[in-house]
Amino acid sequence: MKMCELCGKLVDKLYTVRIEGTEMQVCKDCAKFGKSPKTYSRIGKKPSTVTSFTTSSYSKNVVKKRRTRDLLDSLPMLREDYGDVIRKAREKLGLSVEELAKKLKMKASTLHKFERYELEPNEKEIKILEKELKITLTENVSDVGTYYGSGDEEGFTLGDFLKIKK
Secondary structure, rough: EEEOOOOOOOOOOEEEEEOOOEEEEOOOHHHOEOOOOOOOOOOOOOEEEEEOOOOOOOOOEEEOOOOOOOHHHHHHEOOOOOOHHHHHOOOOOOHHHHHHHHOOOOOHHHHHHOOOOOOOOOHHHHHHHHHHOOOOOEHHHOOOOOOOOOOOOOOOOOHHOHHHHH
């Protein structure tokens, strides 16, 4: 009798499977959780090839590469100084928080929290504020400068995100 490495059951026959990258000897019941080493490969599928014709009239296989695009580049992001922008625009129109809130059909406390950075407006509220106050509260992520705090060409490190208390 042999013991299954996954459930510990004693069985006559064990099957070799790969579960989450680890090859294991398991019983028939636990074998469904893995892949047979024959079908498993650490190397991914080969990239698709595209036949292209050159001027010398012969064909060759060329690996087709797609340009990767960061989805965040096209998303608008709320400006960091949104509270000050809202407050200054409201004051420029000579309105109190309560008057503007009534005009926008919004709670005065919510508008006050926007100005004090206690609450961020959602997309609908941003559009209403921008239209009424004639301001821009968003900016594209690509417009924001890239910051690499440690100076490495590698990008961010964990230290760039930590606030160390002294």
